[in-house]
Amino acid sequence: MIWDKDIECLTHEEMQELQLKRLQDVVTRAFNEVPYYHERYSQAEVYPEDIQTLDDIEKLPFTTKTDLRASYPFGLFAVPQKEIVEIHTSSGTTGKPTVSGYTKEDLDIWGEVVARGLTMMGVGENDIIQNTHGYGLFTGGFGVHYGGQKIGATVIPISTGQTLRQIELMQDFNTSMLIFTPSYGLHLAEVMKEKGVDPKDLNLKVIGFGSEAWTDEMREKIEEKFGVPAYNIYGLTEVIGPGVAMECPEQNGLHIYEDHFYPEIIDPKTHKQLPEGKNGELVLTALTRVGMPLIRFRTKDITNIRHETCGCGRTLVKMDKISGRTDDMLKIKGVSVFPSQIEKALLSIKGVEPHYQIILTRPDILDEIEIKVEASPEIFFDNVKELIGIRDKLAQAIHDEIGLRVNVTLVEPKTIDRVESGKAKRVIDNRGK
Amino acid sequence: MIWDKDIECLTHEEMQELQLKRLQDVVTRAFNEVPYYHERYSQAEVYPEDIQTLDDIEKLPFTTKTDLRASYPFGLFAVPQKEIVEIHTSSGTTGKPTVSGYTKEDLDIWGEVVARGLTMMGVGENDIIQNTHGYGLFTGGFGVHYGGQKIGATVIPISTGQTLRQIELMQDFNTSMLIFTPSYGLHLAEVMKEKGVDPKDLNLKVIGFGSEAWTDEMREKIEEKFGVPAYNIYGLTEVIGPGVAMECPEQNGLHIYEDHFYPEIIDPKTHKQLPEGKNGELVLTALTRVGMPLIRFRTKDITNIRHETCGCGRTLVKMDKISGRTDDMLKIKGVSVFPSQIEKALLSIKGVEPHYQIILTRPDILDEIEIKVEASPEIFFDNVKELIGIRDKLAQAIHDEIGLRVNVTLVEPKTIDRVESGKAKRVIDNRGK
Ligand SMILES: [Zn+2]
Ligand SMILES: [Zn+2]
Numbered sequence: 068m069i070w071d072k073d074i075e076c077l078t079h080e081e082m083q084e085l086q087l088k089r090l091q092d093v094v095t096r097a098f099n100e101v102p103y104y105h106e107r108y109s110q111a112e113v114y115p116e117d118i119q120t121l122d123d124i125e126k127l128p129f130t131t132k133t134d135l136r137a138s139y140p141f142g143l144f145a146v147p148q149k150e151i152v153e154i155h156t157s158s159g160t161t162g163k164p165t166v167s168g169y170t171k172e173d174l175d176i177w178g179e180v181v182a183r184g185l186t187m188m189g190v191g192e193n194d195i196i197q198n199t200h201g202y203g204l205f206t207g208g209f210g211v212h213y214g215g216q217k218i219g220a221t222v223i224p225i226s227t228g229q230t231l232r233q234i235e236l237m238q239d240f241n242t243s244m245l246i247f248t249p250s251y252g253l254h255l256a257e258v259m260k261e262k263g264v265d266p267k268d269l270n271l272k273v274i275g276f277g278s279e280a281w282t283d284e285m286r287e288k289i290e291e292k293f294g295v296p297a298y299n300i301y302g303l304t305e306v307i308g309p310g311v312a313m314e315c316p317e318q319n320g321l322h323i324y325e326d327h328f329y330p331e332i333i334d335p336k337t338h339k340q341l342p343e344g345k346n347g348e349l350v351l352t353a354l355t356r357v358g359m360p361l362i363r364f365r366t367k368d369i370t371n372i373r374h375e376t377c378g379c380g381r382t383l384v385k386m387d388k389i390s391g392r393t394d395d396m397l398k399i400k401g402v403s404v405f406p407s408q409i410e411k412a413l414l415s416i417k418g419v420e421p422h423y424q425i426i427l428t429r430p431d432i433l434d435e436i437e438i439k440v441e442a443s444p445e446i447f448f449d450n451v452k453e454l455i456g457i458r459d460k461l462a463q464a465i466h467d468e469i470g471l472r473v474n475v476t477l478v479e480p481k482t483i484d485r486v487e488s489g490k491a492k493r494v495i496d497n498r499g500k
Numbered sequence: 501m502i503w504d505k506d507i508e509c510l511t512h513e514e515m516q517e518l519q520l521k522r523l524q525d526v527v528t529r530a531f532n533e534v535p536y537y538h539e540r541y542s543q544a545e546v547y548p549e550d551i552q553t554l555d556d557i558e559k560l561p562f563t564t565k566t567d568l569r570a571s572y573p574f575g576l577f578a579v580p581q582k583e584i585v586e587i588h589t590s591s592g593t594t595g596k597p598t599v600s601g602y603t604k605e606d607l608d609i610w611g612e613v614v615a616r617g618l619t620m621m622g623v624g625e626n627d628i629i630q631n632t633h634g635y636g637l638f639t640g641g642f643g644v645h646y647g648g649q650k651i652g653a654t655v656i657p658i659s660t661g662q663t664l665r666q667i668e669l670m671q672d673f674n675t676s677m678l679i680f681t682p683s684y685g686l687h688l689a690e691v692m693k694e695k696g697v698d699p700k701d702l703n704l705k706v707i708g709f710g711s712e713a714w715t716d717e718m719r720e721k722i723e724e725k726f727g728v729p730a731y732n733i734y735g736l737t738e739v740i741g742p743g744v745a746m747e748c749p750e751q752n753g754l755h756i757y758e759d760h761f762y763p764e765i766i767d768p769k770t771h772k773q774l775p776e777g778k779n780g781e782l783v784l785t786a787l788t789r790v791g792m793p794l795i796r797f798r799t800k801d802i803t804n805i806r807h808e809t810c811g812c813g814r815t816l817v818k819m820d821k822i823s824g825r826t827d828d829m830l831k832i833k834g835v836s837v838f839p840s841q842i843e844k845a846l847l848s849i850k851g852v853e854p855h856y857q858i859i860l861t862r863p864d865i866l867d868e869i870e871i872k873v874e875a876s877p878e879i880f881f882d883n884v885k886e887l888i889g890i891r892d893k894l895a896q897a898i899h900d901e902i903g904l905r906v907n908v909t910l911v912e913p914k915t916i917d918r919v920e921s922g923k924a925k926r927v928i929d930n931r932g933k
Binding site for chain 1: 572573574581582583584585586587588596601604607625626628635636637641642648649652653654655656657658659665672673
């Protein structure tokens with residue numbers, strides 16, 4: 068089923084026409100209503116009337132997280148505060164958080180795009196969505212909450228944690244969709260196993276996950292453990308929250324709701340647009356946000372985009388799942404390495420569990436990489452000999468992927484810290500210490 | 501300002517006419533759609549057509565928390581599950597929780613009643629509501645969230661905890677309304693004082709609180725610390741959530757949204773209705789709930805109701821704030837004591853802080869009551885002599901209130917556990933141990 072066939076199946080030309088009109092509108096509004104844009108555009112000597120085609124977007128300066136912080140708290144709002152009905156912020160681990168303000172129209176757009184995505188995942192009014200994302204300043208929980216209500220599904224806003232309670236409700240309420248971060252999902256699956264609850268005996272039909280980078284290998288583990296397909300939900304608080312792009316049953320990319328969020332892929336160094344299919348930094352323009360227009364926002368997320376006719380029937384541009392973040396990239400012995408490359412290699416080898424840590428040290432002058440990964444129980448306890456073979460295979464697979472030698476340690480099952488809430492900490496960089 | 505003058509200022513006769521019509525509707529619907537009611541009413545030989553006047557409500561059996569548990573999870577729903585868009589549950593500390601299911605219409609009613617209440621507290625589209633109630637299965641956060649959005653205020657859904665962050669946002673975002681439980685509010689005030697932040701320097705205008713019983717003396721402390729008026733919000737997850745009744749600026753009772761929630765006060769022993777102004781157990785009937793009609797629900801909350809012309813201009817029936825719960829009542833040496841009586845007595849004496857615990861023991865065959873209460877810093881550290889005088893005054897005030905001798909211990913400031921999330925634990929009953 069398609070939630071809004073008129074939009075989701077537009078021809079590329081029709082979409083571009085709509086995008087251009089909306090881009091012109093939002094640039095005009097930002098220039099007139101938001102001092103930050105007025106100043107930036109005046110400095111760059113680019114004005115709303117210079118946007119004559121979609122390609123003209125390249126004339127506009129980027130907006131970065133640093134710009135948002137400098138405008139803290141309400142400097143990017145394009146409407147009087149009284150029109151803002153909800154505020155979210157990014158985590159803000161260092162310094163002030165970035166702020167996202169929503170008018171009623173913005174909340175409606177947010178619910179609408181998530182409604183499209185949930186419909187795409189086969190979820191409808193008969194479904195019961197158990198939403199384990201946290202509700203609060205962070206946008207996590209609210210996107211699925213608003214979208215789920217819009218399609219008439221039943222939302223259980225349980226938020227993260229209380230894992231035993233989660234399992235009880237899955238059983239009692241016949242939960243058909245789970246929303247979780249991959250790391251919380253793994254934890255949940257593990258506790259279910261301990262308690263003798265087989266996810267396959269439940270009413271579960273589909274999983275939606277987001278808020279964390281993950282590999283295809285991680286998805287396979289999760290689908291295997293829960294016995295249902297798992298689809299990706301992508302978004303950023305600054306742009307609107309989860310729901311900027313969602314994955315269709317083809318499972319080879321996410322449809323970007325490009326009538327609302329215009330994507331570009333740029334080379335993070337040269338800042339030039341890259342051609343379709345080429346990996347680079349995703350830049351997003353919120354074409355319709357009323358409360359807080361965000362133009363050419365540098366997401367730091369690495370992916371690529373492509374226009375193609377999707378097997379699901381939608382024409383909306385697709386992006387690959389995020390393969391890393393520009394600031395996730397590790398420089399190890401001068402080589403660029405993404406944690407996702409290591410995960411991919413790890414999970415390609417049988418006999419290990421998807422719980423691992425990447426520990427970087429510099430004992431002398433050279434970087435060293437230690438990978439701690441949990442062996443599967445049946446191997447660890449019953450088949451000590453095999454462990455050495457697996458360790459060598461892991462080291463080889465990682466070498467093949469990143470071109471560096473690593474020390475692999477297979478550790479006892481369930482000895483790497485689990486995440487009861489929030490995101491897994493995969494990389495421990497002790498090189499400065 | 502009055503959000504919905506047509507309803508909030510109806511004459512008593514007009515209101516009764518509306519209530520009777522809605523009562524007849526809901527009883528008919530419950531009888532026809534919900535097996536639980538069909539069975540109970542058939543057993544009691546009372547049928548929808550027996551409801552000819554509002555007084556006929558007394559013919560209907562009560563519904564208790566135990567009945568709700570027996571119907572767990574969805575047994576009281578009057579519509580197919582696909583029409584339910586949100587589910588909340590009560591805390592369920594023992595056994596299964598009680599479940600509350602909402603259709604879109606129910607969420608709209610919920611937002612509507614809270615919108616009336618916030619308007620009554622002087623809050624409007626220019627206000628910034630920092631909502632420290634938790635979001636999740638519990639209804640706490642969502643009532644104010646939906647109501648705040650409805651009036652066009654800006655809601656910051658920060659939820660409980662992260663106290664330093666709360667203070668930072670109050671400063672940065674110019675928060676004009678705080679929503680908290682009294683015990684979290686006290687904690688917040690204390691941390692602000694430690695950090696040298698004076699609430700009176702902020703943009704704060706009003707406080708809304710609920711989810712915990714409190715005394716007038718506790719309200720005075722909170723209003724004194726924050727320098728703004730604090731109003732009560734009452735509700736129960738089973739009935740709809742916070743927003744069943746809210747307090748007007750007269751501060752002498754809460755207006756019940758009686759067009760949606762029909763109140764009765766009964767004697768918890770005889771089950772007979774009590775006359776106006778007399779304390780008893782509040783029984784509520786949700787007249788308009790679509791998803792889950794709740795008829796004659798015994799709240800266990802003790803209060804009284806009265807019809808009067810309020811100074812604020814509203815004609816909606818008023819209830820006193822909850823003075824206790826039928827199951828809060830302590831039997832000590834055969835005497836009935838409510839913790840709120842002790843709080844009232846404690847806070848009437850100068851020199852102590854509103855942090856206390858009531859500890860019950862039975863060293864031999866007789867109950868003993870120890871009250872631990874924090875002395876104010878200036879007294880505790882600088883004026884040891886005065887402590888004895890205060891202790892005696894406290895013991896006397898409590899004796900005057902409950903008629904029993906208690907041992908009072910004045911403890912060092914900040915030595916009684918603070919509540920970072922949820923509700924304070926005031927009573928520790930060790931008598932069985
Ligand atoms: Zn597709
Ligand atoms: Zn009043």
